[in-house]
Amino acid sequence: MSESAAIRMAVSTVIFALRPGSDGVPSLWTPFVPRTRDPHLGKWALPGGWLPPAEELETAAARTLAETTGLHPSYLEQLYTFGQLDRSPTGRVISVVYWALVRADEVSAAIPGDNVEWFPADHLPELAFDHNEIVNYALKRLRTKVEYADIAHSFLGETFTISQLRSVHEAVLGHKLDAANFRRSMATSPDLIDTGEVLAGTPHRPPKIFRYKNPKQA
Amino acid sequence: MSESAAIRMAVSTVIFALRPGSDGVPSLWTPFVPRTRDPHLGKWALPGGWLPPAEELETAAARTLAETTGLHPSYLEQLYTFGQLDRSPTGRVISVVYWALVRADEVSAAIPGDNVEWFPADHLPELAFDHNEIVNYALKRLRTKVEYADIAHSFLGETFTISQLRSVHEAVLGHKLDAANFRRSMATSPDLIDTGEVLAGTPHRPPKIFRYKNPKQA
Numbered sequence: 001m002s003e004s005a006a007i008r009m010a011v012s013t014v015i016f017a018l019r020p021g022s023d024g025v026p027s028l029w030t031p032f033v034p035r036t037r038d039p040h041l042g043k044w045a046l047p048g049g050w051l052p053p054a055e056e057l058e059t060a061a062a063r064t065l066a067e068t069t070g071l072h073p074s075y076l077e078q079l080y081t082f083g084q085l086d087r088s089p090t091g092r093v094i095s096v097v098y099w100a101l102v103r104a105d106e107v108s109a110a111i112p113g114d115n116v117e118w119f120p121a122d123h124l125p126e127l128a129f130d131h132n133e134i135v136n137y138a139l140k141r142l143r144t145k146v147e148y149a150d151i152a153h154s155f156l157g158e159t160f161t162i163s164q165l166r167s168v169h170e171a172v173l174g175h176k177l178d179a180a181n182f183r184r185s186m187a188t189s190p191d192l193i194d195t196g197e198v199l200a201g202t203p204h205r206p207p208k209i210f211r212y213k214n215p216k217q218a
Numbered sequence: 219m220s221e222s223a224a225i226r227m228a229v230s231t232v233i234f235a236l237r238p239g240s241d242g243v244p245s246l247w248t249p250f251v252p253r254t255r256d257p258h259l260g261k262w263a264l265p266g267g268w269l270p271p272a273e274e275l276e277t278a279a280a281r282t283l284a285e286t287t288g289l290h291p292s293y294l295e296q297l298y299t300f301g302q303l304d305r306s307p308t309g310r311v312i313s314v315v316y317w318a319l320v321r322a323d324e325v326s327a328a329i330p331g332d333n334v335e336w337f338p339a340d341h342l343p344e345l346a347f348d349h350n351e352i353v354n355y356a357l358k359r360l361r362t363k364v365e366y367a368d369i370a371h372s373f374l375g376e377t378f379t380i381s382q383l384r385s386v387h388e389a390v391l392g393h394k395l396d397a398a399n400f401r402r403s404m405a406t407s408p409d410l411i412d413t414g415e416v417l418a419g420t421p422h423r424p425p426k427i428f429r430y431k432n433p434k435q436a
Contacts, residue, residue: 006271007227009312053224053310057301081299081314083275092271094227094314096299 007092011061012048012131014079014099014138015071016121017107018155018171027171028121028142030135033068033113039089040128044117046135048095061098070110073100079138087130099138101154122174146172150191150212161199161207162186186210225310229279230266230349232297232317232356233289234339235325236373236389244389246339246360248353251286251331257307258346262335264353266313279316288328291318297356305348317356319372340392364390368409368430379417379425380404404428 018026032044047068051060061076076098083094107118119125121139124132145151151172152165166182186192191213198206236244250262265286269278279294294316301312325336337343339357342350363369370378370386378386384400404410409431416424 007225007269009225009227051225054303056303057299057312078298080296081275083314085272085274094275096301096312 007094009051010048010093010095011051011057011064012046012095012097012134013061013065013076014046014097014135015065015069015073015102016099016138016142017102017118018104018168019107019118021120025171026167027174028139029118030121030124031069031071031112031116031118032125032127032131033117034115035128043128044119044125044131045128046097046131047116051096057096058098061096068113069116070112071100071102071106072110073102073106076100079141080134082130082134084130095134097134097138099141101142101151103155103157142172143174150214153212159195159197159209159211161209163207165210225312227269228266228311228313229269229275229282230264230313230315230352231279231283231294232264232315232353233283233287233291233320234317234356234360235320235336236322236386237325237336239338244385245392246357246389247336248339248342249287249289249330249334249336250343250345250349251335252333253346261346262337262343262349263346264315264349265334269314275314276316279314286331287334288330289318289320289324290328291320291324294318297359298352300348300352302348313352315352315356317359319360319369321373321375360390361392368432371430377413377415377427377429379427381425383428 015031016028017030019029020026031047033047035041035043035045047065048061049064051057055063058076058078062072065076066072077100079097079099081094081096085092087093121135124135126132127135142151146169152160152168155168156164162183165186166177166179169182170177192210193213195209195211197209199209200206233249234246235248237247239245249265251265253259253261253263265283266279267282269275273281276294276296280290283294284290295318297315297317299312299314303310305311339353342353344350345353360369364387369390370383373386374382380401383404384395384397387400388395410428411431413427413429415427417427418424
């Protein structure tokens with residue numbers, strides 16, 4: 001067995017946030033930073049950087065994310081490790097990729113670096129390296145996850161109306177859902193709890209407010 | 219940003235197979251190989267090795283697995299990347315870990331290396347490095363997966379009886395399930411299809427044979 005001295009390690013992070021588009025409908029957005037050196041000078045890339053030998057993987061991902069986007073998600077989850085031989089023209093680079101879902105208020109509160117720019121997740125620019133593939137992999141995982149996990153919490157906070165929950169599912173799935181069917185399937189979900197409260201400031205048939213029985217971090 | 223020359227990359231693989239225990243009840247087993255050098259000389263460890271700079275991650279995992287256990291699973295899935303600073307006493311080692319579920323007949327057909335030994339997944343010996351933690355993480359993922367994915371296919375093949383399916387779930391979960399409840403919940407599963415055939419050689423009320431509607435690789 002030979003050791004692997006010629007391999008360099010990096011970390012990157014995919015962030016998904018819900019933001020209203022020009023039509024007011026919320027959709028998924030994700031931040032990128034421009035490459036400031038070759039290879040791929042000037043192309044957009046995921047927030048990230050080299051892994052220092054004495055820094056934990058998740059710490060490095062959180063640090064590089066904060067430096068570029070100003071975001072401090074409470075929890076980064078490891079997504080996947082991308083290590084294909086040809087993914088960088090400068091030799092073997094293996095990237096451990098983390099991801100997080102953030103709420104719109106977390107994005108507004110962040111003080112971003114100079115160059116960060118947010119793009120709609122389903123209309124990505126041409127990204128550096130294999131970053132298009134990475135974001136598309138993350139999107140696919142997110143869309144699978146919406147089927148069985150409590151992802152609304154990450155985007156919406158503790159409590160929400162069924163319409164708000166539907167707008168999260170629609171934004172993640174990238175298409176409209178039938179409102180009545182959605183309401184019906186959520187009404188029978190054992191994981192949703194009616195808080196007994198209604199949305200303030202909506203005098204006529206105010207929407208009920210729900211929460212998850214066992215909120216999970218997405 | 220500094221590059222990460224002082225980090226070494228390794229791959230390891232967690233294999234789960236169903237094998238009957240001394241009481242005839244199938245349970246999860248997983249193979250280990252003894253360490254032949256320091257650190258942790260003589261302790262049991264996951265099949266694996268250093269990642270050569272010019273070898274794809276999954277290829278290296280499959281090769282080291284075949285060399286030690288003789289197993290050639292049709293599909294290895296990436297499980298997680300373990301990179302904690304203190305996981306090896308000889309400096310920073312990051313291990314990309316793969317996993318696979320294999321059928322008993324795949325294990326019997328394999329020609330193992332000299333030293334491989336199989337252990338019950340819930341009675342592990344003290345393993346080298348953080349390998350106990352890695353196997354326990356894999357077990358946790360497998361137990362979550364049995365709730366929503368079609369894992370029986372990986373252990374049982376294309377078709378199976380409800381009893382066989384229950385024995386898979388029991389082995390994965392590590393405890394008995396109520397036979398009548400299990401049969402009832404499977405009978406209403408939209409993912410299971412009655413093939414119309416019955417188990418041969420069982421003259422009195424022969425068990426029906428089922429298959430998954432959309433078999434997925436686990």
